[in-house]
Amino acid sequence: xxxxxxxxxxxxxxxxxxxxxxxxxxxxxxxxxxxxxxxxxxxxxxxxxxxxxxxxxxxxxxxxxxxxxxxxxxxxxxxxxxxxxxxxxxxxxxxxxxxxxxxxxxxxxxxxxxxxxxxxxxxxxxxxxxxxxx
Numbered sequence: 001x002x003x004x005x006x007x008x009x010x011x012x013x014x015x016x017x018x019x020x021x022x023x024x025x026x027x028x029x030x031x032x033x034x035x036x037x038x039x040x041x042x043x044x045x046x047x048x049x050x051x052x053x054x055x056x057x058x059x060x061x062x063x064x065x066x067x068x069x070x071x072x073x074x075x076x077x078x079x080x081x082x083x084x085x086x087x088x089x090x091x092x093x094x095x096x097x098x099x100x101x102x103x104x105x106x107x108x109x110x111x112x113x114x115x116x117x118x119x120x121x122x123x124x125x126x127x128x129x130x131x132x133x134x
Contacts, residue, residue, distance in 0.1 A: 002043040002058065005099075011106035013099050014060075017044045018080035021062065025072050025083070034073045039065045044096065060096035062087040084121035100125050 003020050007013040021042040028034040044060040064087045072078055091097045103109060104122035 001040060002045050004056075005044045005046045005059075009106075010099055010102040011109065013046065014044070014103040015080065015109060017042070017060075018062070018084050022078060022080050022083045025064075025069070026078075029073045029075070034069060037066065039063055039069055044099075046095065046099075048095065057095060058092050060092065060099065061090045063090075081118055084118045087121065089121070089125040097126075 001021075001024065003017055003024070005013040005017045007016050025034065025040070041061050041063040043058050044062070045056050045058050047054050048057050049055075062083070064083060068078075068083075068086045089100065091100070100122075104118070104126055110118065110122070
């Protein structure tokens with residue numbers, strides 16, 4: 001499932017994407033449209049300028065496994081944090097990695113008063129690198 005990403009800052013894009021993916025997953029479950037027998041991959045698409053024209057690029061894939069999808073289908077109350085921490089991530093080029101680095105290095109999301117606690121996601125996606133200087 002492809003979702004368009006946007007945000008005020010680069011670090012906001014991944015948070016919005018994960019929140020939207022979680023919301024869609026919950027709506028699908030509520031309407032009994034969710035496949036409980038396999039996982040789902042969400043694709044982050046952003047608009048970039050290249051050669052003077054605006055192009056859409058798929059930059060990141062988040063794959064949630066079947067047990068997570070089954071839990072949502074069963075009525076589990078999950079949020080963006082749970083989705084990110086249980087998903088596998090893959091990048092399609094440098095932009096997806098850069099957006100993830102910005103998100104994982106932003107105190108707004110990861111700091112002491114951060115919105116999300118996604119250490120597991122950041123560790124899986126980027127390794128155990130210190131992003132505080134990014």
